[in-house]
Every structure is written in C-alpha cells, then in structure tokens.
Amino acid sequence: MDTPRRVEHQQTDRGYIPVYATGVIEQPWASYSATDHGVWAQLFRRQREILPGRACREFLDNVERIGLGADAIPKFDDLNRVLRRATGWELVGVEGLLPDHVFFDHLAHRRFPVTWWIRKPEQLDYIAEPDLFHDLFGHVPLLMNPVFADYMQAYGRGGMKAHGIDADALMNLTRLYWYTVEFGLIRTGEGLRIYGSGIVSSKGESIYCLESDAPNRLGFDLERVMRTRYKIDTYQQTYFVIDGFEQLFEATRPDFAPIYAKLKTLPAYPAGEVLPGDRVYHRGTGEGWVRSGDV
Ligand code: PHE
Ligand code: FE
Structure with a gap:
C-alpha cells in the first residue's frame, strides 16, 4: 500500500512510536528485548510441539512455508x-485492537493488522487482548492459503457492509468470525483438526478443543453460527466444524442483508446449547462450564 501519512506520535511503555491515520505503525523491531524474543521462542516451540496431529495441514505447512522459526x-x-x-x-x-470499520477496511484491502508488541513471560498461558504471538502465529500462516485468503478479504468487505446496516448485523458477523477464523475446527480424512487462530495460539485450548469431553463439536451452519453467543474469557463451550475452506467460502458468498433482516426477529442461542437440527460430532458434557457471561 502507499505509505500512510504519519499523523501523531503516541507514548507507550516502549517510548514514542509513530501512529498513522489507519492505525498502522512501523514494527519497532530493534526495540524488542531479549525477554521479548525469549517469549516468542518459548511460545513457538511449545506450539510446534503440540500442534502436529492437532492443527490442520494447511496451517502446519504454511508455518514452514512462510518461514516462522x-x-x-x-x-x-x-x-x-x-x-x-x-x-x-x-x-x-x-x-492493538482497531475500531471495527478500520479493521474491516484493512482486511478488504488484503492487509492484516498485527499487534507489534508481545506478551510478558508471566502471560504465556493467557492474555486477554491479542498480542503479536496470537496475531502473527495464529492468523498469518493461513493467509498463505488462497481460499482462506479470499475468505478473509470477503469478510472485510462484508464487515464494511454490516457496519453500514446496524449493530445487530455486526454482532451476527462477529459471531461468524469468532466461530470460524478464531475458533474453527475442520474435518479432515485424519479426523478433526484445528484452524482457528485463537486455538492454535493457546496451548491449553489446542488440547481442550479436541480432547476434552466438555465442549460441543457441531457441524458448521451459517445462520446457526450467527445466532450463537460466545465466551470471551473461558475456553469455548461449542466449536463448529467446517468440511473445508471451500465450504466456508461458498456458505458465506450469498448476500447477508436478508439474513441479517431475518435474524433480527429470532432469538440468539446460549454458547453451550445443542439444537435438534445440529450435526453433532460430540455432545459436550458441560463439565466445568460457567453458565453466565456469554456475549
Ligand atoms: N457475503 C457476505 C455479505 O453479503 C460477505 C461475507 C463474506 C461475510 C465472507 C463474511 C464472510 O455480507
Ligand atoms: Fe485473532
């Protein structure tokens, strides 16, 4: 892209950094400390250890291909x-997190915003906001996959559109992102595998989402997903399983405007519910679930 205009400097705990109108900053690579590089190394090694056999091949192959180490x-x-x-x-x-419409605009132009700073050593297992490890390790490998890359751009365009409709439309679209890009599972010839970035960047959830009896694992259905609330501060109670990235791309191709209009009249579902029409890969036992706090 054209180099955006530098609009101001922002003071952070790393000193002043330039901020552009689109929220874009230069990665201040030289300012990373040995501790920062060490956190990256630890997280990277840990996930490389547990993801084979759990993450989908497209993710694993592209970690190599893009040259992460x-x-x-x-x-x-x-x-x-x-x-x-x-x-x-x-x-x-x-x-860090951008206003919705700014984020959508980046995606619509095939730019993926990555938080430049990395978590502290005491946050290896959990951090509330996305940091560099989540944004980069979690999201970037699949941007190397042509079908997924197109899905992400289509999502950005769809976001711009939903932004111009109303808050309900945005919520429906955000749930779709949550249950696919962030926490999606994919069915392969070798069994269920992870593709969601929120999972692959978390050691605990990488194991839990596939191996725990607690959560539901249900077949992906667009309107069902758009109506399903989710957890932001615990592991998910439900994971939705796609059959492939083509299925995801095709299912989301139609104009969402009439779907948003229809869903306005229908109630949302709690995060952990299994419905009569669901394709159930695994019905969760619900063990350890907190029943409140869906968003
Ligand atoms: N087809 C959607 C719309 O009309 C756009 C979209 C595509 C949204 C892919 C999400 C993912 O709004
Ligand atoms: Fe994310």
Whole structure:
C-alpha cells in the first residue's frame, strides 16, 4: 500500500512510536528485548510441539512455508515478501485492537493488522487482548492459503457492509468470525483438526478443543453460527466444524442483508446449547462450564 501519512506520535511503555491515520505503525523491531524474543521462542516451540496431529495441514505447512522459526520475533517485512507473492496479503503493524470499520477496511484491502508488541513471560498461558504471538502465529500462516485468503478479504468487505446496516448485523458477523477464523475446527480424512487462530495460539485450548469431553463439536451452519453467543474469557463451550475452506467460502458468498433482516426477529442461542437440527460430532458434557457471561 502507499505509505500512510504519519499523523501523531503516541507514548507507550516502549517510548514514542509513530501512529498513522489507519492505525498502522512501523514494527519497532530493534526495540524488542531479549525477554521479548525469549517469549516468542518459548511460545513457538511449545506450539510446534503440540500442534502436529492437532492443527490442520494447511496451517502446519504454511508455518514452514512462510518461514516462522523460534530464533527471533519475525520481521514483518521478511514475512511480507513471501506473503505478497503467495496470496497478495501483507501484514501491517498496529498498537492493538482497531475500531471495527478500520479493521474491516484493512482486511478488504488484503492487509492484516498485527499487534507489534508481545506478551510478558508471566502471560504465556493467557492474555486477554491479542498480542503479536496470537496475531502473527495464529492468523498469518493461513493467509498463505488462497481460499482462506479470499475468505478473509470477503469478510472485510462484508464487515464494511454490516457496519453500514446496524449493530445487530455486526454482532451476527462477529459471531461468524469468532466461530470460524478464531475458533474453527475442520474435518479432515485424519479426523478433526484445528484452524482457528485463537486455538492454535493457546496451548491449553489446542488440547481442550479436541480432547476434552466438555465442549460441543457441531457441524458448521451459517445462520446457526450467527445466532450463537460466545465466551470471551473461558475456553469455548461449542466449536463448529467446517468440511473445508471451500465450504466456508461458498456458505458465506450469498448476500447477508436478508439474513441479517431475518435474524433480527429470532432469538440468539446460549454458547453451550445443542439444537435438534445440529450435526453433532460430540455432545459436550458441560463439565466445568460457567453458565453466565456469554456475549
Ligand atoms: N457475503 C457476505 C455479505 O453479503 C460477505 C461475507 C463474506 C461475510 C465472507 C463474511 C464472510 O455480507
Ligand atoms: Fe485473532
């Protein structure tokens, strides 16, 4: 993209960094400490250890192909050379979560915002907001996959559209993102596998989502997913399983405007509920569930 205009400097605990109108900042790579690189190395090694046999092949292969390794926090510029050639996507550095419409605009232009800072050593297992490890390790490998790459751009465009409708439409679309991009499972010839970024960047949930009896594992259905509330501070109570990225892309191709209008008149479902029409891969025991706090 064109280099955006530098609009201000923002003070952070790492000093002043330039911030652009689109929220984009240059990755201040030289400012990462040895501790930061160490956190990356630990998280990377840990996930590389447990993800084979759990994450889908498209994810694992692309971790290799884009050149992620344990030695240091990757430079966005290095990854971008590979990514641009593969699918035309690029990473842009950001300070953290962006306003919805700014985030959608980036995706619609095949730019993926990546938080530039990494969590602290005491946050290896849980961090409430997305950091570099989640955004980069979790999201970027699948942007190397052509079908998934197109889905993400279509999602960005759909987001711009939903933003122009109303808050309910945005909520429906956000649930779709949550249960696919962030917490999706995929059915393969070898069994269920993970593709959701919120799972692959978490050691605990990478194991829980596939091996625990507690959560439901249900077949993906667009309107069902758009009506399902979710948990933001515990592991998910329900995971939705797609048959492939093509299925996801095709199921989301239709115009959502009439779907949003229809869903306005219908109630949402609690995160842990199994419905009569669901294709049930596993009915969760509900063990350890907190019944409140769905969003
Ligand atoms: N087809 C959707 C719409 O009309 C756009 C979209 C595509 C949304 C892919 C999400 C994912 O709004
Ligand atoms: Fe994410």
